[in-house]
Amino acid sequence: MAMTKEERTAKLRELEQKIASKKGIGALYGLVKGMSVTMRTMLKPAITTQYPHVKPDLPERTRGVIALKEENCTVCMLCSRECPDWCIYIDSHKDVMPPKTPGARARTRNVLDRFAIDYALCMYCGICVDVCPFDALFWSPHFEYSTDDLSTLTHEMDTLAKWMDFVPPPPPLEDGAEDPVELSKEAVSYGAPAVAAPAATATAAPAAPPRTEPAPSQEGAAADSATPAGGTTGAAETQAPPAREERHDEEPPQIDQEAYDAAIAQGKPDREARALAKKAWILKRRKAQS
Amino acid sequence: MIFYHFFSNPWAVFALKLAAVFIFFLTAPLVLGYVEHKGLAHMQSRLGPMEAGKFHGWAQLIADGVKFIQKEDIVPDAADRRIFMLAPMIVIIPVSLVFLVIPFGPAAVSCHAPAGAGACGFWGENFDVGIFFVLAISAISVIGMLMAGWASANKFSLIGAIRGAAQLIAYELPLVLAASAVAMQAGTLSLVGIGDAQKAYWFVFPQIAGFIIFVIASLAELSRPPFDMPIADSEIIFGHMTEYTGIRFGLFLLSEYAGIVSLSAIAVVLYLGAWHGFFVPWIPGPIWTLAKIGALSFLVIWLRATYPRLREDQLQKMAWKYLIPIALVNILLTMIFKVVF
Numbered sequence: 338m339a340m341t342k343e344e345r346t347a348k349l350r351e352l353e354q355k356i357a358s359k360k361g362i363g364a365l366y367g368l369v370k371g372m373s374v375t376m377r378t379m380l381k382p383a384i385t386t387q388y389p390h391v392k393p394d395l396p397e398r399t400r401g402v403i404a405l406k407e408e409n410c411t412v413c414m415l416c417s418r419e420c421p422d423w424c425i426y427i428d429s430h431k432d433v434m435p436p437k438t439p440g441a442r443a444r445t446r447n448v449l450d451r452f453a454i455d456y457a458l459c460m461y462c463g464i465c466v467d468v469c470p471f472d473a474l475f476w477s478p479h480f481e482y483s484t485d486d487l488s489t490l491t492h493e494m495d496t497l498a499k500w501m502d503f504v505p506p507p508p509p510l511e512d513g514a515e516d517p518v519e520l521s522k523e524a525v526s527y528g529a530p531a532v533a534a535p536a537a538t539a540t541a542a543p544a545a546p547p548r549t550e551p552a553p554s555q556e557g558a559a560a561d562s563a564t565p566a567g568g569t570t571g572a573a574e575t576q577a578p579p580a581r582e583e584r585h586d587e588e589p590p591q592i593d594q595e596a597y598d599a600a601i602a603q604g605k606p607d608r609e610a611r612a613l614a615k616k617a618w619i620l621k622r623r624k625a626q627s
Numbered sequence: 628m629i630f631y632h633f634f635s636n637p638w639a640v641f642a643l644k645l646a647a648v649f650i651f652f653l654t655a656p657l658v659l660g661y662v663e664h665k666g667l668a669h670m671q672s673r674l675g676p677m678e679a680g681k682f683h684g685w686a687q688l689i690a691d692g693v694k695f696i697q698k699e700d701i702v703p704d705a706a707d708r709r710i711f712m713l714a715p716m717i718v719i720i721p722v723s724l725v726f727l728v729i730p731f732g733p734a735a736v737s738c739h740a741p742a743g744a745g746a747c748g749f750w751g752e753n754f755d756v757g758i759f760f761v762l763a764i765s766a767i768s769v770i771g772m773l774m775a776g777w778a779s780a781n782k783f784s785l786i787g788a789i790r791g792a793a794q795l796i797a798y799e800l801p802l803v804l805a806a807s808a809v810a811m812q813a814g815t816l817s818l819v820g821i822g823d824a825q826k827a828y829w830f831v832f833p834q835i836a837g838f839i840i841f842v843i844a845s846l847a848e849l850s851r852p853p854f855d856m857p858i859a860d861s862e863i864i865f866g867h868m869t870e871y872t873g874i875r876f877g878l879f880l881l882s883e884y885a886g887i888v889s890l891s892a893i894a895v896v897l898y899l900g901a902w903h904g905f906f907v908p909w910i911p912g913p914i915w916t917l918a919k920i921g922a923l924s925f926l927v928i929w930l931r932a933t934y935p936r937l938r939e940d941q942l943q944k945m946a947w948k949y950l951i952p953i954a955l956v957n958i959l960l961t962m963i964f965k966v967v968f
Contacts, residue, residue: 368934375932378672379666379669383668383669383673383674385673387674
């Protein structure tokens, strides 16, 4: 008669139900059972931990306090605006940077001057962490930052940045997962063409308007010089641009004289007549192409 | 020789006994209070006081006492000033007087007191009507409770005090009836005599119904959970103690814990064989008495941790419809057995 543990507990439960449903005895049984519960709890070790003496054993990603990864912040102000308590203070100024290409417009950039969270107001909803598009705010497992004064509960950028040290690094991807987008694609370098472009425009400018062919041809030349072997790779590279070239090769629309004259004859103003003539010219070209 | 002279002086003996009783009256509630702090905490899977006095918070109750003394003694403007200030003392004095008559051990073998043999022993005073004295004097506390409730000029205090009075009237009866059955069986009203009568067997065995009634009625008398309607903190703040602060509030608390100790002691003397032990007769009587008082007091704490508070009408129903009739039947049976056997 070997009973499994489940069977035994089920049988005991059944017996207990039977006793508890009896009118007089049931109530008495309930009283005794209550006493046994408190006594058994007393004999078990308490679950309380002696906090200041014994540090609590917290999960790795405990949501203790909000930390700032300063270099990721672009001062977009989303966190500050979404904060239900308005407890995030952000100050910044605009820095003017030299243009990327000579003669272009000077670039501007927001520089973070102050980022402070008033923890006297913060209700730890974490909306700021969720809303940050640049991964500048994190939940840090640190929690011992109380102060003895209300005003000093506003913690500034340097403190918030220090709490970043407690944030564990992101966990490794599981086996077979796709690499993050940043790693899988060829690193798109915005720098190299930007450096190459000035030379291209400088050489091509006198020959033709910059919008048309010179850039592809220059690229082709650069590719050729980079791979002296030429051959098949060179052919493949030269074949790629044409689709773009077709589109960009189109002349700017011109005015169809016939349509213009007709419109003027109808008594239309000059500006409207020009527009109609241009439209007519485009339609004509499209018909000719197809 | 010196000792002989000292103990033959009734005044010296009286002073010594008074000091001993007073010290017991002040320390036992503290120990019980600490046990309640810790026991209650562990029954709720907590640790309770751990800091005061470094080792498991042993000095917590002393720290509490010091805190109570330091606090401002506030008397509300609307209060009846003199009655308000007098009430805690009216509550605590009867409780302390009960300790005078509790016998902790058997009578001394040789006695040099002028009153003769049987006058000396581990007790403050051996009244011939000890049980009568105890039950009468412990009922005085409720007057202090009513004074506190009325003089506070606070509706919660008044409700608490009225509830307390109603509870006392309802539960004094089963308490007295249960105790009188014991007195009947022992054939004496003296607590020492009742203790002596239990040499053969403890009265808890023939008087089991009486013992249960006595414990329930004592709990109600002390307004301890599950019968703490007079101070039901979720309904009427703290009953008659609502307006009290500082040392006066401390006196109320002290009287509550002293009351637990004294009524446990009375129950031990009446039912649990007083100083008579079992299995290990070489352990001295007073130790037995203290151990039994401790066990019974722990039961009071255990009950507090386990059961929720009853409703006021349930409390009254329980006393008048169940406890009193059962206690009367118990007396009747005791009478019959006493006459027949």
